[in-house]
Amino acid sequence: MISVYIDLAIGLVLAFLLLSLLVSGVNEAFVRLFGIRSKFLWAYLRDTLDGGPREGESWIPAKVADVFAKLPFSKDDPRPRHDPDPAPSVVEPVPVDPATVLAAEAPAPPVDMTGRLYERLQEIDHPKGTRTSIADIPPERFSGAMLELVAAEEGGIDGLLTKLEAIGSPLAGHLRGVWEGAQRDLGKFRKGVEAWFDGEMQRLSTLYRRYVKWVVFALGLALTLLLGMDALEYGKTLLRDNAYRAGVAAIAGGSQDGLSALKEKCAAAGAGEPYTCVTESFSSPALVKIFDHAIVSVTIPPDGSEDPSFHWNGGLWWERLISPGHWPGYLITVIALLFGASFWWDILRRLTGIRGRRP
Template structure:
């Protein structure tokens, strides 16, 4: 019995960490949408890849980021075709679209008319050289290197333009890998800061929550039921609203899960998702807020409170995917630990002795 209670408390606490992590993720998405981090990071990474470098001797190099953004293949990815600035820049560019746009700029004649120069290697190399002033030394030399690779691949019937496009896609993906790493580090930093803010604002004290779970079997059972529903989802992106939906007679306790948002309404969608996740935490039945737990005099109370808040904040900053995986494993352990009920032998026939 003791082991079962301890396991139930652990599942309930893990479920609280998961719900808090989802709220932090929603807050991070809201900040990313408000400040356009993805679009700005993509534009900065693109300039680093094809535009000007930071450093001496590069001031004369052209920045073709604007030309790429205004290319018909990429223009539809952002709202304002007349500008190539960060404010209207796309937050994602498919590698294939980037490669096709860059090669169209590099291999199309200077007057912008006619077919791409892609008949043979010599013509492709000469056409790229004529665009050096427009493309810049870095992009020109990179494309010429790719053309040399195509020339080395002398297999009969090789698709020269297709091979060149695949090399440009790989080059773009490598550059965007650095952009993703920058975004990931920023997101991790803000997740830690948001964890501190949410935990302190809602008074999500891990020690206090653990005591409530240990003393309230109804609360434990409620969280176990919600956790069981949550682990049936394939991933935490499905959120916990289905598991934490209040009874039909009290529909005002939760906000509905917002539908998938289009780009113009991404900020509003992120805000509604944050409201939903905070509402979900309030519905769990755990002690939340400072009204019934005001600060008390005494050093020990503050030590205990700060420790409990830090535990919740550090745990929630690990991220929803981490706690979702932990919840699935611990829930499986709990299900596997159940003893099967004894068989009903009240009506079973008794063995008859054989003949002597």
């Protein structure tokens, strides 16, 4: 009896794992196609180095819907243009005279600090369109780029901070706090910049995952409805499949109690003899039938002599979709997909005893 429940658990977990992988694959394809990770990173760097595009605004949209509507399709791409050349050997100082700016009490001239940072990171870029594809910056590389910008200033770190404050860069406050905390020690300053940037990247990753959860929820809901994946109905199918196999095994062992029931099932299925019926049932387990209720189903011939055939199930699919009896199963499937493929893979390993590869 325990094996029945174990088979049920493994079947459900495997189904949720396959669907989660499908959701993750669609999401990853969307992210890579539109460069969402890279745009998200450089939107943050624009906010930190140059401030928002206009006063009071941010390059990263505040609303979840705007993040995945504005970042992928907006013409105002926050990423710098891709440059295949290596970083310039000579770093130009920040072209701002703080004394002149303060004396004139006029807005400081615009300085593209994000572009200046990209000049120091061109070696880790890969050609992918006209914009940079950098989606991850190691903290050590960021701190090294900051020191290269510092080396170009006459006053060193103090000179760079003064110019950043003159142009209104939000980075000035962060670097000044790190500089004072390092007690004006250059080695401690570099370590402090690394630690600060690493913390900012962790915070940014948390924010990105928070946005992605809503996308995963939307994709999971859409795929669940399109595939007609009712988790409760699928669980019942697994139990019936297990019971059928157990009955066939009992008949093969010499018991004739279930033979009449087997003949009735085969006759209802249209099979002429039990052997053909049993073969067809064993070759089409519950897992193979998981997508039978999708809006478009696929049938693969058992002998492989013909090409797979596609069938439009619009009528049956719509009846299942509007039937309240299937809604609890749909809801369970969507909730299960929110846990992600890694969660279900870990559960599957625990149930089956599969061990991960050791280093």
